[in-house]
Amino acid sequence: MYGTRGVGAWAAAAVGAAVLLAGCSSAGGGGAKDDGGAGITQRPKSSDPFWVNPDGNAARQVAAYEKAGRTAEADRIRRIAEQPTGEWIGPENPEAEARGFTEAARKADRTAILVLYNVPHRDCGQFSQGGAADGDAYRAWIDGVARGIGDRHATVVLEPDAVLHMVDGCTPSRFHEERYDLLEGAVTTLTALKNTTVYLDAGNPGWQHPDQIFQPLQRAGVDRADGFAVNVSNFYSTQDAIAYGKQLSAKIGGKHFVIDTSRNGNGPYTQGDPGQRWCNPPGRALGEAPTTRTADPLVDAYLWVKRPGESDGSCKGGPKAGEWWAAYALGLTGAGI
Numbered sequence: 498m499y500g501t502r503g504v505g506a507w508a509a510a511a512v513g514a515a516v517l518l519a520g521c522s523s524a525g526g527g528g529a530k531d532d533g534g535a536g537i538t539q540r541p542k543s544s545d546p547f548w549v550n551p552d553g554n555a556a557r558q559v560a561a562y563e564k565a566g567r568t569a570e571a572d573r574i575r576r577i578a579e580q581p582t583g584e585w586i587g588p589e590n591p592e593a594e595a596r597g598f599t600e601a602a603r604k605a606d607r608t609a610i611l612v613l614y615n616v617p618h619r620d621c622g623q624f625s626q627g628g629a630a631d632g633d634a635y636r637a638w639i640d641g642v643a644r645g646i647g648d649r650h651a652t653v654v655l656e657p658d659a660v661l662h663m664v665d666g667c668t669p670s671r672f673h674e675e676r677y678d679l680l681e682g683a684v685t686t687l688t689a690l691k692n693t694t695v696y697l698d699a700g701n702p703g704w705q706h707p708d709q710i711f712q713p714l715q716r717a718g719v720d721r722a723d724g725f726a727v728n729v730s731n732f733y734s735t736q737d738a739i740a741y742g743k744q745l746s747a748k749i750g751g752k753h754f755v756i757d758t759s760r761n762g763n764g765p766y767t768q769g770d771p772g773q774r775w776c777n778p779p780g781r782a783l784g785e786a787p788t789t790r791t792a793d794p795l796v797d798a799y800l801w802v803k804r805p806g807e808s809d810g811s812c813k814g815g816p817k818a819g820e821w822w823a824a825y826a827l828g829l830t831g832a833g834i
Contacts, residue, residue: 535559535571537578539605544788547581547652547800548602548609554821555582555806573830574806574823581787582759583612583654583802585819588629591638595645608650612802613642616659616679621667632675639683643690650692654755654802655683655722657729660713661700677716684718694797696755699725699745702737703765707745714749723797724753730803731757732765732781739793746795756791758784759801760829776812777822783829805829
């Protein structure tokens with residue numbers, strides 16, 4: 498229950514563009530070019546091997562602001578647009594989307610970051626509720642993702658919340674056995690790919706103790722994954738995320754992990770309803786830029802899994818989960834990366 502996920506995929510580009518144009522219109526800006534038009538390039542591969550999408554929502558916002566002559570805002574959003582972020586694969590065309598992102602990444606000699614978030618009964622009926630209709634549909638979806646990736650390079654963050662929500666009781670117990678089976682199957686399918694690394698989501702430092710999740714992670718197949726992911730879509734500091742991850746790693750054979758640093762520059766929000774602090778909290782900031790040069794040898798990378806500027810859900814004045822929210826994106830750029 499710590500956040501919601503973005504709209505993924507090529508198919509969602511039209512949705513993102515429509516949301517962006519509406520936002521620019523209301524803010525007095527112009528429309529974005531179909532090709533993004535923001536001149537976004539890749540980061541140095543030596544420290545950041547991940548693919549930057551030159552036509553993401555942030556890039557489109559940069560182009561719109563520049564067209565409107567709003568150079569200050571464009572420069573601030575460019576700090577988001579120039580970083581690699583997770584591409585959330587949608588439910589309808591997983592093979593085509595995975596292929597499109599990984600092919601684009603290969604052409605740029607980079608690795609695509611893919612986020613898979615489609616397990617049945619996801620998010621316990623909250624802002625990002627949904628997922629595959631049933632187990633068979635999910636298996637077919639995973640197979641489609643795998644075909645789309647093929648032998649191209651991909652880093653996959655697998656099913657944010659899926660294990661956590663079984664442990665905390667948010668997902669009803671009658672769904673647990675199937676979910677474990679689906680996650681284990683997804684790990685097996687994806688790790689069989691030649692150039693794909695898989696990190697199973699493992700919660701965040703503000704949750705509970707690693708003692709409560711390490712065995713469920715093992716049941717879900719983390720032993721066969723390349724590692725686990727920490728702080729996805731959340732705001733806990735990198736230092737706290739490393740401490741949590743190292744405690745958990747010690748219980749599951751020294752597994753490595755990745756940390757979502759997309760919005761953790763100011764740490765977590767501590768005001769208001771504790772149950773809603775994760776949802777579009779004010780006063781947050783971008784965290785460390787994505788890189789494989791981290792502060793601990795167990796941490797394979799800092800990633801921007803959650804795309805900064807996309808809403809957590811319809812709270813605190815935000816649009817629905819995954820939609821671009823320019824005002825929030827600007828707020829995140831108030832502190833340095």
